[in-house]
Amino acid sequence: MKILVLQLARFGDIFLSWPTLRALRRKFPEAEIHFLVRKKFSQAAQGLDIVDQIKVLDTADLLAPIILGQEFEQASLQRLTEWLAPIRGENYSAIYNLSFSPLSSYLTQILADESTIIRGYTRTEDGYLAIPDDTSAYFYAQVGVNKSNRYHLGEVFAAVCEVELQAEDWCAPAQWTGAQAIAEFRERHELGSQPYIAVHVASSQAAKSYPAFKWRAALVRIEREWDGRILLVGAANERTLGDEILSGSGLTRTKSLVGDTSFTELFTLIGGAQLLIGCDSAPVHVAALTATPCVNISFSSVNFWETGPMSRGSRVVYADEPETMPSDRVAGEVISCLGGRASGFPAVRRVDGGPVAYAIEGLPDDDFAWRLIQAIYSGGEFPVVHDDLTVAGMVQLREAVLMALEQIPHIEAGKSRVQASRLLDQVDIAIQSIYRIVPHLRPLIDWFQTERLRIGPLPLPEIVRRTNKTFCDLLAVLNLYLGANERPAEIGV
Amino acid sequence: MKKETETHLRKALQRLELTAKRVMETRGYTKDTAKIRLLEELIKEQLVHENISTSARPVR
Numbered sequence: 001m002k003i004l005v006l007q008l009a010r011f012g013d014i015f016l017s018w019p020t021l022r023a024l025r026r027k028f029p030e031a032e033i034h035f036l037v038r039k040k041f042s043q044a045a046q047g048l049d050i051v052d053q054i055k056v057l058d059t060a061d062l063l064a065p066i067i068l069g070q071e072f073e074q075a076s077l078q079r080l081t082e083w084l085a086p087i088r089g090e091n092y093s094a095i096y097n098l099s100f101s102p103l104s105s106y107l108t109q110i111l112a113d114e115s116t117i118i119r120g121y122t123r124t125e126d127g128y129l130a131i132p133d134d135t136s137a138y139f140y141a142q143v144g145v146n147k148s149n150r151y152h153l154g155e156v157f158a159a160v161c162e163v164e165l166q167a168e169d170w171c172a173p174a175q176w177t178g179a180q181a182i183a184e185f186r187e188r189h190e191l192g193s194q195p196y197i198a199v200h201v202a203s204s205q206a207a208k209s210y211p212a213f214k215w216r217a218a219l220v221r222i223e224r225e226w227d228g229r230i231l232l233v234g235a236a237n238e239r240t241l242g243d244e245i246l247s248g249s250g251l252t253r254t255k256s257l258v259g260d261t262s263f264t265e266l267f268t269l270i271g272g273a274q275l276l277i278g279c280d281s282a283p284v285h286v287a288a289l290t291a292t293p294c295v296n297i298s299f300s301s302v303n304f305w306e307t308g309p310m311s312r313g314s315r316v317v318y319a320d321e322p323e324t325m326p327s328d329r330v331a332g333e334v335i336s337c338l339g340g341r342a343s344g345f346p347a348v349r350r351v352d353g354g355p356v357a358y359a360i361e362g363l364p365d366d367d368f369a370w371r372l373i374q375a376i377y378s379g380g381e382f383p384v385v386h387d388d389l390t391v392a393g394m395v396q397l398r399e400a401v402l403m404a405l406e407q408i409p410h411i412e413a414g415k416s417r418v419q420a421s422r423l424l425d426q427v428d429i430a431i432q433s434i435y436r437i438v439p440h441l442r443p444l445i446d447w448f449q450t451e452r453l454r455i456g457p458l459p460l461p462e463i464v465r466r467t468n469k470t471f472c473d474l475l476a477v478l479n480l481y482l483g484a485n486e487r488p489a490e491i492g493v
Numbered sequence: 494m495k496k497e498t499e500t501h502l503r504k505a506l507q508r509l510e511l512t513a514k515r516v517m518e519t520r521g522y523t524k525d526t527a528k529i530r531l532l533e534e535l536i537k538e539q540l541v542h543e544n545i546s547t548s549a550r551p552v553r
Binding site: 024038062063066067069073077080081084101102103106107109110124125127313 | 498501502506508509512516520522524526527528529530531532534535536537538539
């Protein structure tokens with residue numbers, strides 16, 4: 001059996017895929033497992049001894065003829081064809097696409113043949129997005145920064161691949177994080193036996209990053225109240241940020257290693273740390289593999305439920321924007337975390353044993369949308385509606401659904417088809433308006449629209465039947481809230 | 494991204510979209526069309542932002 005796993009996102013997503021790859025190896029001990037990543041982020045696939053081959057997508061090489069600017073698209077296509085050929089020749093039994101992007105959907109389709117089991121985004125035979133499995137449909141509908149999903153991406157990846165994660169799947173190579181590696185690291189950086197914490201000073205995007213002057217203020221307080229060492233880490237292009245934090249700070253036990261650690265040394269550094277402090281970034285996901293607790297500074301540009309720290313003992317401190325996160329808040333959380341006590345501030349704690357990775361303490365939590373998601377997908381109880389806007393939205397939505405159900409049977413009929421199509425277009429516009437105006441109904445509408453998208457290219461009678469059923473399913477949910485309404489008979493049943 | 498590079502990529506994207514449209518009209522959707530679409534997506538990724546997005550981004 002030969003399996004291909006696609007992960008064409010960034011460093012952090014590749015690290016979040018490691019546990020799933022380990023679980024796949026456990027489930028299929030004899031299978032040949034290949035892992036496809038982008039060349040730019042391929043370092044994150046080092047140390048994956050449970051994978052048989054790492055394959056690399058080199059975007060720069062493929063696009064080079066075009067960037068030369070001489071109308072060389074055909075040359076790029078030729079390079080693409082030559083890159084694809086040996087991978088297609090692998091004849092994979094299964095392709096697991098953990099990338100959830102248009103690009104990866106085309107790639108999956110090209111690399112698969114008729115007998116390949118596909119999970120994750122692919123394409124229909126007429127080129128539209130196809131979502132064969134329910135977990136990927138959940139991802140399409142509910143996962144993202146402005147959505148209400150609370151399942152962690154690490155768990156979602158595992159669900160796409162139909163594997164169960166175990167605690168030991170979250171691990172790093174022993175040669176990088178074992179006692180000898182850490183001892184050598186300490187000697188190299190003259191740390192002696194002092195405890196140290198690691199601070200990742202940047203993030204891939206400004207909206208996720210904490211300003212240098214706030215870092216400086218937080219670290220001054222941490223040095224004042226804790227005796228250990230502080231190591232700043234980051235990429236080579238973040239070196240000036242490390243210097244800026246230290247400049248004029250008076251910090252005496254803080255050392256910048258920004259730009260000075262190799263990839264494997266980053267694992268060693270984080271593995272030996274008592275704590276990692278960082279924003280939404282790859283080191284937080286390294287910490288999950290080295291079992292290092294984190295204080296994760298999170299902002300509204302990130303959904304921490306999906307991409308927060310997974311190591312035990314971690315906490316998330318949240319503010320809408322970097323500018324509104326006080327340095328005292330960060331320092332207070334770090335100091336209390338190091339002391340093994342609650343900070344007294346509102347916080348989000350890493351927890352075990354439930355469907356989600358975190359528990360909220362002292363923060364307002366409007367979890368209606370999340371409970372609605374659980375009801376739709378996992379059979380949970382439908383949450384009670386307390387606001388007039390949502391009730392009004394449901395009433396409008398039901399009217400739109402009933403109109404659609406009246407028109408759908410006419411789609412197959414000759415003369416009335418055009419009129420029915422126009423009215424169904426109006427239904428779609430109405431549903432989009434309700435989506436914009438009533439936030440609590442978005443998970444329900446996203447689920448509905450995704451199920452419609454999944455219908456795909458079929459004979460018209462079957463499309464009509466399935467569309468009718470999808471509208472009927474939506475009506476059933478609305479009737480739960482608004483009272484019984486006679487459910488129209490499903491066509492073809 | 495340099496303006497010149499962006500211009501090259503945008504023009505290439507336009508030409509590829511036309512090519513794909515012609516292929517679709519004559520041969521329908523094939524693996525060759527899928528390859529053109531894949532190349533289009535590679536280009537579009539560069540034009541949205543230079544860094545590749547994370548898994549959980551809003552663009553599907």
